[in-house]
Structures are given as C-alpha cells and as structure tokens.
Amino acid sequence: MQIAKVRGTVVSTQKEPSLSGVKFLLLQFMDEEGAPLPRYEVAADQVGAGLDEWVLVSCGSAARQVAGSEHRPIDAVVVGIIDTVSVDDRRLYNKRDDYR
Amino acid sequence: MQIAKVRGTVVSTQKEPSLSGVKFLLLQFMDEEGAPLPRYEVAADQVGAGLDEWVLVSCGSAARQVAGSEHRPIDAVVVGIIDTVSVDDRRLYNKRDDYR
Amino acid sequence: MQIAKVRGTVVSTQKEPSLSGVKFLLLQFMDEEGAPLPRYEVAADQVGAGLDEWVLVSCGSAARQVAGSEHRPIDAVVVGIIDTVSVDDRRLYNKRDDYR
Amino acid sequence: MQIAKVRGTVVSTQKEPSLSGVKFLLLQFMDEEGAPLPRYEVAADQVGAGLDEWVLVSCGSAARQVAGSEHRPIDAVVVGIIDTVSVDDRRLYNKRDDYR
Amino acid sequence: MQIAKVRGTVVSTQKEPSLSGVKFLLLQFMDEEGAPLPRYEVAADQVGAGLDEWVLVSCGSAARQVAGSEHRPIDAVVVGIIDTVSVDDRRLYNKRDDYR
Numbered sequence: 222m223q224i225a226k227v228r229g230t231v232v233s234t235q236k237e238p239s240l241s242g243v244k245f246l247l248l249q250f251m252d253e254e255g256a257p258l259p260r261y262e263v264a265a266d267q268v269g270a271g272l273d274e275w276v277l278v279s280c281g282s283a284a285r286q287v288a289g290s291e292h293r294p295i296d297a298v299v300v301g302i303i304d305t306v307s308v309d310d311r312r313l314y315n316k317r318d319d320y321r
Numbered sequence: 322m323q324i325a326k327v328r329g330t331v332v333s334t335q336k337e338p339s340l341s342g343v344k345f346l347l348l349q350f351m352d353e354e355g356a357p358l359p360r361y362e363v364a365a366d367q368v369g370a371g372l373d374e375w376v377l378v379s380c381g382s383a384a385r386q387v388a389g390s391e392h393r394p395i396d397a398v399v400v401g402i403i404d405t406v407s408v409d410d411r412r413l414y415n416k417r418d419d420y421r
Numbered sequence: 422m423q424i425a426k427v428r429g430t431v432v433s434t435q436k437e438p439s440l441s442g443v444k445f446l447l448l449q450f451m452d453e454e455g456a457p458l459p460r461y462e463v464a465a466d467q468v469g470a471g472l473d474e475w476v477l478v479s480c481g482s483a484a485r486q487v488a489g490s491e492h493r494p495i496d497a498v499v500v501g502i503i504d505t506v507s508v509d510d511r512r513l514y515n516k517r518d519d520y521r
Numbered sequence: 522m523q524i525a526k527v528r529g530t531v532v533s534t535q536k537e538p539s540l541s542g543v544k545f546l547l548l549q550f551m552d553e554e555g556a557p558l559p560r561y562e563v564a565a566d567q568v569g570a571g572l573d574e575w576v577l578v579s580c581g582s583a584a585r586q587v588a589g590s591e592h593r594p595i596d597a598v599v600v601g602i603i604d605t606v607s608v609d610d611r612r613l614y615n616k617r618d619d620y621r
Numbered sequence: 622m623q624i625a626k627v628r629g630t631v632v633s634t635q636k637e638p639s640l641s642g643v644k645f646l647l648l649q650f651m652d653e654e655g656a657p658l659p660r661y662e663v664a665a666d667q668v669g670a671g672l673d674e675w676v677l678v679s680c681g682s683a684a685r686q687v688a689g690s691e692h693r694p695i696d697a698v699v700v701g702i703i704d705t706v707s708v709d710d711r712r713l714y715n716k717r718d719d720y721r
Contacts, residue, residue: 222545222563222597224531228353233325233377235368236401237387244379245322247353247408253528253547253561256412261353263322263377268535272409277533277545277563279594282382282482282582282682286594287537294400296383297322300594301536308529308547309572329508331424333477335468336501337487345422347453347478347508361453363422363477372510382482382582382682392498396483397422398514428653429708433625434679435668436701437687445677447623447653447708461653462678463622472709482582482682494700496683497622522645522665522697525632549681553647553661568635577633577645577663579694582682586694587637600694601636608629608647609672 223262223278224251224306225271231263239293246270246299248278255306255313264297265290275303275314323362324351324406327370331363341395345397346370348378355406355413364397365390375403375414401403422508423462423478427470431463439493444471446470446499448478455506457511464497465490475503502519522577523562524551524606527570531563539593546570546599547603549580553607555613564597565590575603623662623678624651624706627670627688631656631663646670646699648678655706655713666695675714683688 225248231243246266250258262278267287270276276299284298285291306314325348333345346366352359362378367387372377374398382400385391406414425448432444446466450458464480467487470476476499484498485491506514525548533545533564546566560592562578580602584598585591589610606614625648632720633645646666650658662678667687670676684698685691706714 224563229406229410229413231403232405233403233406235375235404237368239386240400247406249353252559253549259352261393263324265393267539277531277536279596281596283584283594283596284383285386286539286585286592287393292386294379294386294398295322296379296381298594300540301532301533303531304535305532307528307531307545308543310529313529329475329506329510329513331503331507332505333501333503335504336477337468339486340500347506350451359452363424363428384483385486392486394479394486394498395422396479396481429706430711431677431707432705433701433703435633435704436677437668440700447706449653459652461623461650484683485686492631494679494683494686494698495622496679496681500658552659553649568637577631577636579696580644581696583684583694583696585699586639586685586692598694600640601633603631603633604630604635606629606647607631610629613629 222300224303225249225262225276225278226251226257227272227274227276230320239295248276252289253308257262262297264299266299267297268299270299270302322400324402325349325376326351326357326380326404327372327374327376328361331375348376355409362397363394364399366399368399369401370399377401378404417418422500424503425449425462425476426451426457427472427474427476428461430440437494448476452510462497464499465495466499468499468502470499470502477501477503522580522600524603525549525562525576525578526551527555527572527574527576537594548576553608562597564599565595566582566599568602570599570602575604577601622679622700624703624717625649625662625678626651626657626660627674627676634701634719637694648676653708657696662697664699665695666699668699670699670702677701
C-alpha cells in the first residue's frame with residue numbers, strides 16, 4: 222500500500238455503468254518523510270476521506286476486494302484514513318495534531 | 322486510475338481474435354496540474370471518448386471488468402469521460418469550459 | 422497496452438514445461454512520437470510478428486487471456502501487429518509505408 | 522519479491538472492515554548493495570518482523586495468498602524475515618551479525 | 622518477461638509456511654545491449670539456474686502459474702534459463718560462449 226494525501230475530486234458522468242455511485246478522489250503520494258511526491262492517483266473511496274487527510278491506498282486487483290467492487294473496473298482504492306505514521310520510533314504524522 | 326487526454330488512435334487488423342471490434346485509443350497521461358506527462362498508454366474504449374477529451378483510465382486486471390472484455394488480453398481501458406477535476410477546492414478542469 | 426517494435430528473439434530450452442512451443446520476442450517500447458524508449462520487454466507471440474514490425478503489447482494477467490496460455494507463467498504478450506498510429510489527426514506510423 | 526528494511530508502522534482505525542487486526546509496517550526498499558532506496562511501501566505483516574529487520578516483500582495479487590487475506594484489499598505483504606543475502610558468493614547481509 | 626542475470630541468493634527461515642522449500646535467487650535485470658541495469662528482483666526458482674546465468678523472469682500473478690505455486694505469495698519466478706538473445710539479427714548472448 223502507499224501513503225497519500227487527498228488533494229481533490231474527479232467527476233465523470235459518462236462512464237462504465239458499474240461505476241455509478243462511486244466517489245473518485247485525487248490523491249498525491251507522500252514519501253516516508255511526509256513530503257509530497259510528484260505522483261498522484263485517482264482512487265475510489267468508500268471510507269469517506271476528506272480533503273488534506275492522509276490515507277492508505279491499495280492498487281491493482283486488490284482494489285476490487287471491497288464490498289460492491291468485485292466486478293468494477295477500478296485499480297486503486299482508499300482502504301483507510303491514517304491516524305499515525307511512525308518512522309524509527311519518531312512520530313512522522315498524527316491525524317489529531319497535523320490534520321485540522 | 323489515472324487522468325489522461327485522448328491524443329489519437331491505433332489500428333491493428335492482424336490481432337488476437339478476441340480483440341476484433343475493440344477500439345484502441347492513444348492516451349497521454351496528465352499530472353495533477355493538468356500538464357501532459359511524457360507517458361502514454363493504448364487503452365480499449367467502450368465509453369466513446371473523442372480526441373482531446375480528458376478521460377479516466379484503469380490498468381491491469383481491472384481492464385477486463387468491462388462488459389464483453391472478461392477474457393480479452395487487454396490491460397488498459399477508458400472507464401469514463403471526465404467532467405471536472407478539482408484540486409484543493411480549485412477547479413483544474415471543466416469539460417464544458419476547457420473542451421471545445 | 423503499449424506500442425513496441427520487434428527487435429529480436431530470446432531462446433530458452435531449459436524452462437517451465439508449460440512454455441514449450443512458445444515463441445519469445447524481444448520488444449523495444451516506442452513513445453508517442455515513434456522514437457524508441459530505453460525500455461524493452463520479452464513477450465510471447467502467437468500473432469506472428471516479424472523483425473522491425475510495430476506491435477501492440479499487453480502486460481500482466483492480460484497476457485494469459487490468449488488461447489492456450491491461461492495457465493502459462495507469462496506476463497507479456499503481443500496482441501496485434503499495428504497497421505497505423507494516428508496522433509492529433511497526424512499519421513505517425515503506417516505499416517505499408519514505414520515497414521518494408 | 523523485493524528486499525526491504527522495516528522503518529516504522531502505520532495505524533489506521535477508520536478503514537475497510539476486512540482490514541481490522543492487520544498490522545501495517547512501513548518498509549524502505551534496499552538495493553543489491555544493501556543501500557536504502559528512495560522507495561518505500563506499506564505492507565501487511567503476519568510474520569512478526571521488527572524495526573530495522575530486513576524482510577522479503579511480495580506485491581500485487583500475491584499479497585492475498587496469505588492465510589486470512591484472500592479477500593482483503595492489500596497489495597503488499599511481508600513474506601519472510603531475511604537471514605542472509607549473498608551476492609557473487611559474498612555475504613551482503615547476515616541477520617546474526619548485522620541486526621542487533 | 623525480463624532478461625536478468627543470477628547474482629546471488631536470499632535465505633529466509635522465518636517466513637510464510639507455504640514458502641518452505643522455495644529457493645530464492647537475487648537477479649539483476651539486463652538491458653537489450655546486455656548491460657546490467659540498476660534494478661534487481663528476488664525470484665523463486667524451480668528451473669535450477671546457477672550464478673551468473675542469464676534467465677527469463679515473469680512477474681505478477683504469472684509467478685503463481687508454476688506447479689505447486691498456485692497459492693504461494695510470490696510475485697516473481699524464473700521461467701527459463703536463456704540459451705541465446707538475438708537483437709537485429711546480431712547474437713547478443715549465447716550461453717555456450719558467454720557463460721563459463
């Protein structure tokens with residue numbers, strides 16, 4: 222999985238029928254120091270992540286292992302909203318402190 | 322998924338039998354600022370995207386989760402024509418304004 | 422899928438039993454201007470592509486969606502010989518003119 | 522698979538239900554000389570790897586081939602704690618000597 | 622598939638139970654001129670490749686299409702020992718001449 226930050230949304234009305242009702246978030250990947258990487262992904266979201274929140278993203282066929290998505294043509298999904306990231310016993314990110 | 326712009330088409334008549342009737346679009350990936358990336362993909366299209374339109378692209382086994390493609394050797398598919406892309410509450414792209 | 426040019430062949434006699442009879446082509450990926458990229462792939466070929474021909478390549482589990490390969494450990498396959506590539510209404514490649 | 526070093530942990534409470542109870546480790550990939558690469562991955566861990574240990578990581582659908590994870594939306598998993606890595610008959614890493 | 626050279630081995634005793642008995646080789650990818658690339662992979666090997674041999678490597682779910690590995694969490698496997706690689710009718714590598 223990768224760590225990413227919610228940066229925005231993508232809306233598409235003319236799309237594959239099985240995607241109707243799916244919310245698409247624009248995510249930017251973060252490196253292990255918490256700096257944004259020049260890489261982004263559009264992921265389906267059923268966890269309810271908000272703008273600027275740090276999330277955990279799964280890509281590939283894993284993205285279909287979410288209720289209702291077994292046969293959806295999606296290749297990235299938000300699987301969790303991150304509470305904390307610790308690196309070498311140092312707290313890199315804490316949702317309560319860093320996300321207001 | 323990735324955001325891409327339709328740049329052209331690829332035609333192949335001598336191909337795997339299961340691909341007959343499939344339309345192949347040449348797509349160029351865009352970054353989160355809307356600038357073209359030096360990366361492209363050839364994707365099957367059943368949504369009917371046109372030249373210069375922004376589309377949402379799924380890659381890998383997700384590409385077979387589209388009606389009729391369950392057993393086709395395709396690894397990328399257009400899953401939607403993009404209406405809007407918003408980044409940090411700023412409207413990056415709007416089909417009505419940007420795509421004429 | 423990706424656009425690639427056939428650059429050569431790879432022969433292996435001591436291999437997984439299910440691969441016997443499979444032809445391996447050495448392909449070099451091309452960018453959307455038709456220039457060779459410093460990336461290559463070895464792909465199984467059942468379409469019969471020749472040296473210097475432009476082909477369409479599928480990677481990942483899509484490579485097993487070809488008759489006889491459902492249970493072969495292959496991750497790339499030639500799915501078609503390219504006739505034309507058009508970019509922005511400009512003909513980038515035409516097999517009849519460019520491939521003699 | 523890839524060789525990586527355990528650098529930390531990621532905690533998420535608001536997540537896909539099937540992920541409850543899964544431990545997420547933050548891993549940094551190592552190159553074949555044992556130097557850290559600027560690439561990291563968050564992987565599920567059922568082997569019990571500790572901070573600074575070298576581990577073997579599987580990505581993609583392989584990550585679901587672990588007991589209990591068949592239908593979890595995970596795309597990376599720790600599959601083993603590394604004892605030794607040998608390159609050209611030279612011992613690059615030995616858990617007993619290098620990991621205290 | 623990719624062309625790689627066997628550079629070493631990785632040993633792990635504390636690992637997923639289904640991996641017991643699997644041999645892990647450390648491989649370095651080669652480019653189409655036969656030069657080593659700064660990319661390596663750890664692959665399962667059932668073909669019996671030796672140090673410095675050139676091999677053909679399959680990645681992703683293809684790695685589980687090998688007898689006994691259908692449910693193993695592996696994402697890369699050696700599928701063949703390479704005899705020859707030809708590029709533009711030129712013999713780039715020949716096991717008999719180059720591998721002593």
